[in-house]
Amino acid sequence: MTLTLAIPTLETERLIMRAPSEADLDADAAFFASDAARFVGGPLRRDETWRVVASLLGHWALRGYGYWSVDEKDTGAYVGRIGLWFPEGWPEPEIGWTLLNHATGKGYATEAALAARAHAYDVLGWETAISLIDLDNHASKAVAKRLGAQFEYHYEHPKFGTTEIWRHPAPGDLVNGGMEAYA
Secondary structure, eight states: OOOOOOOOOEEOSSEEEEOOOGGGHHHHHHHHTSGGGGGGTOOOOHHHHHHHHHHHHHHHHHHSOOEEEEEETTTOOEEEEEEEEOOTTOSSOEEEEEEOGGGTTSSHHHHHHHHHHHIIIIISOOSOOEEEEETTOHHHHHHHHHTTOEEEEEEEETTTEEEEEEEOOOGGGOSGGGGGGTO
């Protein structure tokens, strides 16, 4: 028996946000074996990375939303995952991003996170969202700032230790759906 999940596909100017897939495993395993994965629970072995992909799909099944796998429109290249996250024990619903090493510095995290936030606010009816960011992850803090999020407080995560909570603007506080952050 195969479980079918209704995971919407979102498109931005340069990206396609689609359902996570086992086809992403090779690229994900390479990323999670690298030092860059230290900010998102790595490094991980390949079998542990497979479990991450399974948990992403499970989040969609349990919550009705989650992380999308993100591909470049022009090339079809997989560049990472961006989306909505609220597993058991998380402080609040989150907008998160993880880009593969070759995809950083191109504005993809900001572009896709704006689409994910619009989905959270406009489709799911969220009134607020956070991004939980490692103290030393300056690149993610820069993305949060571009999204209009502001540092709010330090949070003691049971696994990751002290992290920062960045609060996204509420739906009514956004101009042009928040797209001014990307312009």
